[in-house]
Each structure stands twice: as C-alpha cells, then as structure tokens.
Amino acid sequence: MATTQPITFYYAPQTRATGVRVLLEELGAPHILKVLNFKVGEHRQPPYLAINPLGKVPAILHGETLVTEQVAIYLHLGDLFAEAGLTPAINDPDRGAYLRWIALYGSSFEPAVIDRHRQYVPSDPNDTPYGRYEDLIAMIEDSLSNGPYLLGERLTVADILWGMALNWTVMFGLVPERPAIKAYIARMTGRPAFQRVAAEDAALAAQHQAEADKAAAAS
Template structure:
C-alpha cells in the first residue's frame, strides 16, 4: 500500500501516540496541524472526522480515527515494519491495546471529571476503578520488556504512551513496574524523533485555552 499518509494532529493531543507510530513505520507521511476550535471544527476537517477531534489519518482512500485503531491499522497496512505479532499470537496484543483504550481511558476520564463511581455504577459502566485498572496493568508489564510478546509492537506504542504521559503528569503512580517498562521504550529512536517534532510544533501553536 504505497499511497501517501496524511496525519491530522495537534501537538497538545493524543496525536503524539500516532506520531510515534508513524516514525516506527519508517514510511513517509504528511502532517496537517489543526487548531482546537478553529481548523479542527472546519467543514473540511469534519468531512474527515465528524467528531472534530484529532488524531486522524488518511491513507489513500482509507480514513481512520481513534488512536488505538490507527495504530492497529498501520501495523497491518505496513507488515514489513513488524509492528504486529502473527495472527496466531495476537491475544495479548489486542487485549492490552484495547484494555488501555477502554477501561483505563474511561476510568481515568471519570476521575478527571471528579466522578467517583459507586459499586452500582462500576457494574453498569464496566471500566472498573482506576486503582483496579492500574493493578491489572502493572501485573501485565511486570518483568516484561514488551506488552505483547518478545518483540516491540504497536501495542507498546499505545500502552507505553499512556503510562509515560500518566507518570509525567501525575495521573499514574510511578510504580516500579511502570518505570521499568517505560524506560525501555522512551529512548527508542522513533519516539525521540516524534518528540522532537512535537516540541517544535508546540513553539508554533498556543496551548489550548490560552
């Protein structure tokens, strides 16, 4: 699949996950930076993502939104990058990629909004308490270099990004399991390249709300 990749993002967004993933691919891509409340809500971009949010990509005629889905799609679209396990070995890959996209994102989003779930609400929502989510995730990375087997994968991009950002901003405890896992990922050349580009873009775009 040799079509151009167009990457829609903002430097203060979850687009950083996809940015890292694109650098791991080693394929050319075009970046379109969008501003919150302006170009992100313009009709041209709403035709790409009606939710008016980033990240999103366009790969030929394929449009993808949602960071976890984009990572999984790119890993399959470019198998030569070896960023997804063989189909018969994808149990942990899918499990932890979508565990973080689902229960972790939901439970921490509720907490950020000041909502502490009652036991009844936990049953209704199914995402669990943040402490429970972190206990499960800590068990998953304990003693492992990679989350889904013996090789680095797109799941490490997604899970690692959340753990790294969470520890940086204080939403995730710096448990030894998380620190060790993240230290094995953050110095990857592709991650460093994406961070350099993000930091350069931050100098061009104001922080949202300022």
C-alpha cells in the same frame, strides 16, 4: 513495503495524535503531515470537520480509506505495515493478547483515568467498563513486571500506544509512578522515534501558541 502511497496524517502537536506520529516513524511508513493548529480552532473548521465531524485527531487517509479513532488507526497501520514486525499475524498465538491490550486502552483505561481526573469513585465496580481503578492499575503493573514489553520480550504496536498513554497519565498524576510502570515509560520514551517526535512536537506547539497570540493581538 506494504504500500508506496503516503499516508495523509491529520495531526496536532501534544495530542493523542502524537503517539500515531511515533508509530508511523517506528513502522517506517511514508506519510504527509496535515497539521492543525488547535490554538486557533482549525480542527473546528469545515475542511477538517468533513474529515472527522467530531473535530478530533488523529485521522489518516490512505487512498480512499479514511480511518478515525486512535485505536482503529493503530490497528490499521500495524496491519498495513506488517513487514515492520510490530503486529502479530492473525494466526499468531500472541494475536489475542495484542488485540486485548489495544482494546483495553480505549474501552477501560481511558474511562478509568477520566474518572480519576474528575475524582469520581464508582460505588459499584459493575457500573464501570474497567471495574475498579486499583485493579486495573495493578494488572498493568503486573504485566509490565513480567517483561520489557506488554507481550514479554516482543515489542508491538500496542507498546507504542501504551508507552505514550502511560507517559502522559503518570506526568499528570492520573497513574501512580510505580517501578515497573516508570521503567516501561523510560524504555519507550527513550526510543529514537519518541525522542525525535517529542522534540518536534514541542517546537510546533510553541509555534502554534505564538500564532494564536498574534491572532488574539490583532483582533
């Protein structure tokens, strides 16, 4: 085990933090949940703004090391718990493709699906970090057609990130449900860690909604 000191994990259900919770489960990483109820604005209160001034989750604290931003957290945890075998080593030939997929998510995929949601079609591919939306989706589909995972037969931290991202974006109609993408989502969300976290997330989200309703009724 890379560390026996638990990770303090700032978390809210059914957010981008959900994928990090799945990752912690997959890595077997000891962690303590610090749950924030977004429905009553706990992420906008001073205690959490001292952790992340943007009021966003996820965030992790390990000893004196604070990491925010989803992609940074995936990279940090993957390297911290390298013995789980989900991260190519620095001298591994797969390291380049691994880093590319994780960086691509934040730098290109998220801007692309946000533009899609807003029905914004750039007039020039050079004006976007992702080029053309259609080309990006085709590249993802082609990669997933070559193996069960992004790096072929090898499951990595990048798959936890993309499995969650594609599941949500297909669900909301931002990414087309093409065969290779659909099969990949089923493969990733069928994993025990995904199943377990999804069930707990749903229960916690319902609890948070009930707390928000109670607070609203009392005001």
